[in-house]
Amino acid sequence: xxxxxxxKKDFTSDQEVRxxxxxxxxSILATMQAFLPELGVPREKIVFISGIGCSSRFPYYxxxxxxxxxxxxxxxxxxxxxxxxxxxxxxxxxxxxxALSIGGNHFIHALRRNVDLKIMLFNNRIYGLTKGxxxxxSEAGKITKSTPVGSLDTPFNPVSLGLGxxxxxIARTIDSDRKHLTGVLQAATKHKGxxxxxxxxxxxxxxxxxxxSIKDGDSREGALLxxxxxxxxxxxxxxxVRKADGDLEMRALSEIxxxxxxxxxxxxxxxxxxxxxxxxxxxxxxxxxxxxxxxRPSYGDLVHEQVDGVIAKQGKGDLATLLAxxxxxxxx
Amino acid sequence: MSKTIVSMDQVxxxxxxxxxxxxxxxxxxxxSDTAILGNDLAxxxxxxxxxxxxxxxxPGVSSFQLHFADHHxxxxxxxxxxxxxxxxxxxxxxxxxxxxxxxIIVNKDEFSARNLTKVGYETNPLEDGxxxxxxxxxxxxxxxTVGALAxxxxxRKEAERAKNMFALGMLSWMYHRPTKATEKFLTAKxxxxxxxxxxxxxxxxxxxxYGETTEEFSVSYEIAPxxxxxxxxxxxSGNLALAYGLIAxxxxxxxxxxxxxxxxxxxxxxxxxxSKQKKFGVITFQAEDEIAAVGAAIGASxxxxxxxxxxxxxxxxxxxxxxxxxxxLELPLIIVDVQRxxxxxxxxxxxxxxxxxxxxxxRNGESPVxxxxxxxxxxxFDMAVEAVRIATAYRTPxxxxxxxxxxxxxxxxxxxxxxxxxxxHVDFAKxxxxxxPYARDPKTLARPWAVPGTPGLEHRIGGIEKANLTGDISYxxxxxDFMVRTRAAKVAGIEVPDLxxxxxxxxxxxxxxxxxxxxxxxxxxxxxxxSGAKVAQAHIKYINPFPKNLGEVLSKYPKVIxxxxxxxxxxxxxxxxxxxxxxxxxQVRGLPFSTTELVExxxxxxxx
Numbered sequence: 001x002x003x004x005x006x007x008k009k010d011f012t013s014d015q016e017v018r019x020x021x022x023x024x025x026x027s028i029l030a031t032m033q034a035f036l037p038e039l040g041v042p043r044e045k046i047v048f049i050s051g052i053g054c055s056s057r058f059p060y061y062x063x064x065x066x067x068x069x070x071x072x073x074x075x076x077x078x079x080x081x082x083x084x085x086x087x088x089x090x091x092x093x094x095x096x097x098x099a100l101s102i103g104g105n106h107f108i109h110a111l112r113r114n115v116d117l118k119i120m121l122f123n124n125r126i127y128g129l130t131k132g133x134x135x136x137x138s139e140a141g142k143i144t145k146s147t148p149v150g151s152l153d154t155p156f157n158p159v160s161l162g163l164g165x166x167x168x169x170i171a172r173t174i175d176s177d178r179k180h181l182t183g184v185l186q187a188a189t190k191h192k193g194x195x196x197x198x199x200x201x202x203x204x205x206x207x208x209x210x211x212x213s214i215k216d217g218d219s220r221e222g223a224l225l226x227x228x229x230x231x232x233x234x235x236x237x238x239x240x241v242r243k244a245d246g247d248l249e250m251r252a253l254s255e256i257x258x259x260x261x262x263x264x265x266x267x268x269x270x271x272x273x274x275x276x277x278x279x280x281x282x283x284x285x286x287x288x289x290x291x292x293x294x295x296r297p298s299y300g301d302l303v304h305e306q307v308d309g310v311i312a313k314q315g316k317g318d319l320a321t322l323l324a325x326x327x328x329x330x331x332x
Numbered sequence: 333m334s335k336t337i338v339s340m341d342q343v344x345x346x347x348x349x350x351x352x353x354x355x356x357x358x359x360x361x362x363x364s365d366t367a368i369l370g371n372d373l374a375x376x377x378x379x380x381x382x383x384x385x386x387x388x389x390x391p392g393v394s395s396f397q398l399h400f401a402d403h404h405x406x407x408x409x410x411x412x413x414x415x416x417x418x419x420x421x422x423x424x425x426x427x428x429x430x431x432x433x434x435x436i437i438v439n440k441d442e443f444s445a446r447n448l449t450k451v452g453y454e455t456n457p458l459e460d461g462x463x464x465x466x467x468x469x470x471x472x473x474x475x476x477t478v479g480a481l482a483x484x485x486x487x488r489k490e491a492e493r494a495k496n497m498f499a500l501g502m503l504s505w506m507y508h509r510p511t512k513a514t515e516k517f518l519t520a521k522x523x524x525x526x527x528x529x530x531x532x533x534x535x536x537x538x539x540x541x542y543g544e545t546t547e548e549f550s551v552s553y554e555i556a557p558x559x560x561x562x563x564x565x566x567x568x569s570g571n572l573a574l575a576y577g578l579i580a581x582x583x584x585x586x587x588x589x590x591x592x593x594x595x596x597x598x599x600x601x602x603x604x605x606x607s608k609q610k611k612f613g614v615i616t617f618q619a620e621d622e623i624a625a626v627g628a629a630i631g632a633s634x635x636x637x638x639x640x641x642x643x644x645x646x647x648x649x650x651x652x653x654x655x656x657x658x659x660x661l662e663l664p665l666i667i668v669d670v671q672r673x674x675x676x677x678x679x680x681x682x683x684x685x686x687x688x689x690x691x692x693x694x695r696n697g698e699s700p701v702x703x704x705x706x707x708x709x710x711x712x713f714d715m716a717v718e719a720v721r722i723a724t725a726y727r728t729p730x731x732x733x734x735x736x737x738x739x740x741x742x743x744x745x746x747x748x749x750x751x752x753x754x755x756x757h758v759d760f761a762k763x764x765x766x767x768x769p770y771a772r773d774p775k776t777l778a779r780p781w782a783v784p785g786t787p788g789l790e791h792r793i794g795g796i797e798k799a800n801l802t803g804d805i806s807y808x809x810x811x812x813d814f815m816v817r818t819r820a821a822k823v824a825g826i827e828v829p830d831l832x833x834x835x836x837x838x839x840x841x842x843x844x845x846x847x848x849x850x851x852x853x854x855x856x857x858x859x860x861x862x863s864g865a866k867v868a869q870a871h872i873k874y875i876n877p878f879p880k881n882l883g884e885v886l887s888k889y890p891k892v893i894x895x896x897x898x899x900x901x902x903x904x905x906x907x908x909x910x911x912x913x914x915x916x917x918x919q920v921r922g923l924p925f926s927t928t929e930l931v932e933x934x935x936x937x938x939x940x
Binding site: 109 | 615
């Protein structure tokens with residue numbers, strides 16, 4: 001195969017980018033455009049499918065195939081595409097409202113089937129496009145246009161939800177951290193099957209500063225506990241340890257022994273470990289990186305195995321034989 | 333004893349029993365044997381609404397009606413000549429359809445005091461004289477079946493289960509049906525359970541022998557084969573024909589078939605059938621819901637497959653937004669709507685034509701979608717091929733309407749030669765400079781089908797209004813006006829065959845039908861013409877767009893009668909399109925029209 005020498009520019013479409021100034025989506029887009037050349041997949045084999053919401057404009061800005069579909073349905077549409085066209089690399093671009101509210105059903109079913117989709121969930125914990133209502137990831141008590149005295153809903157934890165839906169790959173990253181986001185994209189695109197990437201994304205208009213506590217230049221080294229397979233889970237100030245009763249907890253480094261820090265195992269088949277990790281983050285200390293990365297055949301591969309298996313056994317279908325059936329009679 | 337053989341030109345038999353009695357299978361087998369004998373036939377299964385209602389109760393009654401004749405027939409018959417009732421519930425549930433003088437064969441063993449009470453019979457109808465004006469045969473079907481199987485190592489319950497085969501054997505003797513095919517069928521079906529196979533074969537033969545030897549029946553009947561065009565035939569139900577038509581259509585278009593579907597009565601059999609046809613490369617995807625089913629089909633079409641979704645009315649309601657997306661994307665898509673009684677959950681197992689306005693208009697915005705309607709079980713095949721033609725040639729979603737009546741009903745089908753099927757091949761867009769995803773074919777107004785994987789065609793599409801040619805997002809007022817009109821013009825310009833009018837006598841009254849009313853209307857026309865009445869018939873299968881000559885046809889007839897299994901939805905379309913008054917004849921009983929009621933309604937117009 002001829003070497004593909006594409007650059008970020010080759011993946012940048014001619015469309016004017018129209019997010020609000022300061023939106024976290026800009027940096028995610030720039031990171032994606034810079035990442036795609038290293039993916040080594042030709043442009044025409046890459047498809048971005050989005051739903052509705054601010055983030056769902058994403059496909060317009062990439063010089064690949066793309067579809068800006070309808071609210072919540074991107075995983076369903078993308079499933080049909082990737083199952084019938086396993087040669088393509090298909091990304092789903094979605095937000096917290098799109099994936100977890102109106103499209104919750106498609107989201108969980110895509111994950112449990114392990115359809116070969118890379119689902120990028122831009123989580124800004126607010127409805128941006130409809131101008132500022134609370135979302136299914138907004139913290140309880142959130143004051144918004146539709147909840148003037150505070151929201152009553154308990155929020156979803158997208159990582160926990162994904163694990164409950166049998167996801168084989170789940171990671172969390174941050175819009176402004178290009179290096180980390182790129183690393184997660186590398187891991188996700190190597191994974192066969194569904195990959196869920198939760199991206200903390202700042203909405204400067206309706207939920208500004210939602211992630212400031214973990215982005216602040218001075219404190220971020222302590223705020224972010226990195227999940228790296230085979231390495232201790234820790235930041236410069238905190239770490240994850242196992243309690244005497246077996247539960248995991250987050251503790252200040254000053255209170256524990258280095259030796260007690262949990263060594264991350266992203267490949268553990270039992271999802272309870274990853275689930276325990278998913279419950280540890282606080283407003284000030286957040287686990288980022290790959291929570292879970294386990295191998296399971298992708299749905300599309302299984303579909304084609306079945307079809308190919310039947311053809312190998314019975315031969316290709318013959319229309320005349322099908323139409324004739326086994327119970328016909330002749331009138332002469 | 334030699335028995336009299338009487339020749340008849342047609343018979344309608346209804347098999348009725350508990351839903352666990354195997355009446356659908358019994359009916360199916362009698363139908364197959366009848367088809368092999370060469371009679372023309374039409375069938376009407378009637379399923380209970382409940383999956384397994386308590387044994388012996390009225391809600392648990394399942395029936396199968398078969399009309400067969402030595403001439404061409406159109407419907408499963410208005411009223412049965414013969415009722416086979418396996419228990420008191422089956423008798424009670426079906427008596428209102430039985431004309432006086434008709435034959436009733438009952439399983440006498442089931443007429444116990446307990447079973448009679450269960451369905452509200454205060455006295456035994458076999459003994460209280462209430463059936464005096466019918467020819468009643470009380471046969472101990474259960475005990476004779478058990479007796480015939482006494483030599484086999486079966487429990488009593490297992491032996492009893494073969495009583496439907498005893499009944500089938502008896503009726504097969506009575507109407508001179510060939511038996512080889514049913515024996516072959518049973519042998520294949522029960523090949524892994526030799527005792528059960530033996531039980532069914534023995535019961536079937538015992539039923540036949542009983543008919544021949546008993547003094548209960550002194551007469552048997554012959555119905556000669558019907559004259560039919562030369563060719564190879566098989567019996568065909570609407571849902572199976574539709575599934576085959578989709579496979580054939582996809583093959584004619586050289587496209588892989590992808591079905592996204594969510595189980596729903598009465599459409600699920602299409603999903604079942606297509607899931608069996610993997611050797612044709614068919615992919616079936618049982619989605620998490622109706623929306624995902626159509627979404628996945630759209631995704632597959634985007635990738636260059638023939639994306640299809642199959643459902644019924646409630647499913648269409650859920651799919652509406654996605655169908656609107658397909659209108660905007662201008663991609664091929666087929667939505668099969670096997671209609672049932674509505675609104676809401678309605679009557680899942682009963683037929684109706686009440687989704688017409690939903691499929692025409694049930695979307696936001698100006699959202700034109702072609703609509704086709706199959707007229708008979710076997711026509712489902714042809715119309716499915718047509719749906720593929722229109723969806724692919726015009727890059728548009730297409731609705732294909734069927735309904736519970738023709739989906740489950742069956743008739744003989746002359747198997748088409750594969751060579752006679754149309755070439756539906758369409759080209760995908762090829763690599764080119766300055767590709768424009770919304771440039772159009774000047775003739776069809778179809779936009780290019782540019783599938784991912786084609787170098788140089790990278791582009792973005794979506795539900796937001798598209799700029800003409802480039803397909804970029806556009807909020808331009810004039811562009812939206814242009815695109816709305818262009819999408820409408822594309823659908824309006826779809827080529828469909830002219831309406832055929834059958835009018836040998838120069839009639840003044842036209843009976844206009846659409847969809848599954850074809851059979852009942854045709855049967856009524858035959859009766860009316862035999863009685864000397866002048867009536868014309870025309871049948872609409874292309875609803876959007878209408879055939880080009882429809883207006884002209886309507887203008888020729890002072891009176892147009894339009895029977896529909898709804899409250900006048902097609903009449904509304906025709907009135908608004910052609911300013912033509914229509915005499916509507918409507919019923920929504922969940923059943924097809926009877927020939928008699930259509931004849932009476934037409935006579936009223938003719939004489940009025």
